[in-house]
Amino acid sequence: MATLLDTMKDDLPLMANTSHMLVKHYVLDLDVDFTSKVIEGVIVLFFETGSRYKKTSSTVKEGCQTLFDETCKKRPSEHCHVPGTNVSACSSETECNDFVVCGKGEDISDKNGNHSNKEQASGISNSKDCCNVENHENKDFLLVLDCCDLSVLKVEEVDVAAVSGIEKFTRSAKLTDVSKDLENLRREIVHELVTLPADRWKEQLHYFTCCSQAPGCGELLFTTGTWTLEIRKSGIQTPIDFPHAIRIWYKTKPEGKSVTWTVDQSGRPCVYTMGSPINNRALFPCQEPPVAFSTWQASVRTAAGFVVLMSGENSAEPVQLQEGILSWYYYVTMPMPASTFTIAVGCWEEVKQQSFTATVQPSTALSLTSSEADFRWHEEICGHVEYPCRFQDAAARLEAVIPYRVFAPWCLMDRCKEHLLQLIPQCLSAAYITLGTHPFSRLDILIVPSNFSSLGMASPHIIFLSQSVLPGGSHLCGTRLCHEIAHAWFGLAIGARDWTEEWLSEGFATFLEDIFWARAQQLSDDEVKGQQELKALLRWRRLRDEVQNSEEELQVLRPKKESTGESSESGASIVKHGLKAEKIFMQVHYLKGYFLLRSLSRIIGEVSYLASLRKFVHKFHGQLVLSQ
Numbered sequence: 181m182a183t184l185l186d187t188m189k190d191d192l193p194l195m196a197n198t199s200h201m202l203v204k205h206y207v208l209d210l211d212v213d214f215t216s217k218v219i220e221g222v223i224v225l226f227f228e229t230g231s232r233y234k235k236t237s238s239t240v241k242e243g244c245q246t247l248f249d250e251t252c253k254k255r256p257s258e259h260c261h262v263p264g265t266n267v268s269a270c271s272s273e274t275e276c277n278d279f280v281v282c283g284k285g286e287d288i289s290d291k292n293g294n295h296s297n298k299e300q301a302s303g304i305s306n307s308k309d310c311c312n313v314e315n316h317e318n319k320d321f322l323l324v325l326d327c328c329d330l331s332v333l334k335v336e337e338v339d340v341a342a343v344s345g346i347e348k349f350t351r352s353a354k355l356t357d358v359s360k361d362l363e364n365l366r367r368e369i370v371h372e373l374v375t376l377p378a379d380r381w382k383e384q385l386h387y388f389t390c391c392s393q394a395p396g397c398g399e400l401l402f403t404t405g406t407w408t409l410e411i412r413k414s415g416i417q418t419p420i421d422f423p424h425a426i427r428i429w430y431k432t433k434p435e436g437k438s439v440t441w442t443v444d445q446s447g448r449p450c451v452y453t454m455g456s457p458i459n460n461r462a463l464f465p466c467q468e469p470p471v472a473f474s475t476w477q478a479s480v481r482t483a484a485g486f487v488v489l490m491s492g493e494n495s496a497e498p499v500q501l502q503e504g505i506l507s508w509y510y511y512v513t514m515p516m517p518a519s520t521f522t523i524a525v526g527c528w529e530e531v532k533q534q535s536f537t538a539t540v541q542p543s544t545a546l547s548l549t550s551s552e553a554d555f556r557w558h559e560e561i562c563g564h565v566e567y568p569c570r571f572q573d574a575a576a577r578l579e580a581v582i583p584y585r586v587f588a589p590w591c592l593m594d595r596c597k598e599h600l601l602q603l604i605p606q607c608l609s610a611a612y613i614t615l616g617t618h619p620f621s622r623l624d625i626l627i628v629p630s631n632f633s634s635l636g637m638a639s640p641h642i643i644f645l646s647q648s649v650l651p652g653g654s655h656l657c658g659t660r661l662c663h664e665i666a667h668a669w670f671g672l673a674i675g676a677r678d679w680t681e682e683w684l685s686e687g688f689a690t691f692l693e694d695i696f697w698a699r700a701q702q703l704s705d706d707e708v709k710g711q712q713e714l715k716a717l718l719r720w721r722r723l724r725d726e727v728q729n730s731e732e733e734l735q736v737l738r739p740k741k742e743s744t745g746e747s748s749e750s751g752a753s754i755v756k757h758g759l760k761a762e763k764i765f766m767q768v769h770y771l772k773g774y775f776l777l778r779s780l781s782r783i784i785g786e787v788s789y790l791a792s793l794r795k796f797v798h799k800f801h802g803q804l805v806l807s808q
Contacts (some may be wrong), residue, residue: 197324203227205374206464218434219432226370326408376571439453444589445629446589475512484504494509519639526629528626564803587624595652614790680738680755687770687776691773
């Protein structure tokens with residue numbers, strides 16, 4: 181699998197070693213500064229030992245050797261940080277001793293904003309070769325995170341054992357035989373916390389918050405590279421023994437490509453994640469591979485007058501911390517890839533609406549076919565990891581229209597009222613009739629700034645729409661809204677295990693937008709057929725033109741062929757052509773996927789095909805799939 185890591189300039193590397201350690205939860209505590217165009221703060225990551233290391237100790241040692249050898253073959257890193265002897269975060273003299281040999285010196289920043297020491301450790305002679313075998317008597321385990329265009333200031337282990345009340349996580353039978361060694365105790369506490377049953381999610385979030393605020397117990401060595409943040413603890417040779425809760429101080433760079441700093445249509449400053457090809461690695465250090473399912477919670481502080489929107493289950497209300505500063509808090513309990521995390525901070529205005537409850541729901545039940553109604557009440561055990569799933573919630577299964585809000589710059593509020601507001605309950609209801617339970621409990625819709633390069637983008641609990649859909653009347657606005665709503669099922673609740681198979685998201689959303697929109701308009705059968713045939717003709721012409729005028733290798737739905745879904749032993753992989761500029765403007769994956777699904781629907785009949793999709797959604801929600 182080494183060839184997978186030999187990335188071309190157009191391939192996006194996913195370097196996180198998820199097979200060794202897997203992040204389960206992120207706690208972000210951030211400040212947004214529009215003057216410097218920087219987001220700065222702290223992120224705490226909670227880990228479980230990866231699948232490769234939940235085996236015998238001999239396997240662990242072999243895997244650690246493999247990881248070390250693999251890491252050393254990578255391109256030399258840009259910068260290496262070695263903590264000094266004066267580690268203020270250490271909670272005891274004994275715990276500080278690990279770092280005494282690391283040298284000393286005044287902490288300064290390099291040209292990239294990364295902090296370092298003037299005098300490096302005697303055992304590390306070259307900051308550009310931190311993993312050289314000759315430089316270490318022992319071969320330390322490296323935790324590799326995906327990271328780009330971030331200034332990492334400090335990394336430390338978190339002393340979760342110091343949290344008040346945490347002793348309840350040390351009373352289980354598994355922990356009674358644990359040695360009194362604090363490091364083992366901390367790891368077991370994290371394990372118990374990340375594996376709490378779904379019905380204890382509120383308690384889990386509470387203790388994640390408490391643990392994220394716990395004192396540090398020793399700085400960790402770290403190295404920043406073009407695509408990675410590599411972290412190690414001196415003398416720790418396996419992921420089993422590596423700290424399972426770490427805290428990272430960092431700040432973004434104005435030129436970072438995960439977020440864009442701009443002004444909205446009213447001329448007021450804003451910043452948002454705009455669906456960058458590099459995803460969120462320039463917003464926070466993370467594990468990017470789709471298999472790294474995690475939950476998150478975030479507190480974001482900004483100046484009064486700004487509104488923070490985020491992919492979160494709750495509709496956050498601001499809390500005033502001090503004069504002129506507000507704090508916004510969001511969380512999710514459904515594990516998702518870190519790439520789906522979305523944030524938008526601006527002077528957004530909420531477009532007020534009348535209560536949605538009486539608008540559509542009375543007619544919804546009348547619109548259900550008998551087979552759809554029967555399926556809606558058919559309960560099965562979910563196949564995903566445990567979380568508070570809406571498919572197992574009786575009230576959620578009956579919710580045709582989830583709560584929603586609309587935000588926009590003040591100058592576009594009238595257009596939103598005219599073209600968008602009345603369409604939302606119709607489209608949500610049509611989606612529910614077609615596919616069943618909404619995977620997410622609520623929805624925010626934001627009209628994003630004019631530099632947004634797409635018509636729309638869906639993330640958990642939030643949809644970005646371009647201003648371009650508003651002047652197009654109800655048809656353009658409705659079809660785009662239906663497309664993004666479809667991503668709640670295909671793309672978010674059910675994700676592609678390999679991002680090169682994006683047709684699994686975009687092809688399904690393109691196919692389903694027609695179904696949703698026809699039902700939202702309550703068209704007759706003849707009107708539905710005429711509308712869909714016309715769309716198919718226009719899409720075929722667009723696909724024909726694209727195939728004739730683009731590189732053939734970019735037209736393939738499975739560019740990695742037989743190796744689709746595979747990764748290296750550490751979990752690292754690439755997204756083929758993930759950084760290719762032309763790909764942003766191509767729709768071949770949308771259109772080929774659409775025509776494949778349309779063909780299947782015509783072969784077996786639309787009613788039967790949609791019934792199979794409902795079963796597919798129920799079976800695979802909360803999971804990753806491949807084309808097979």
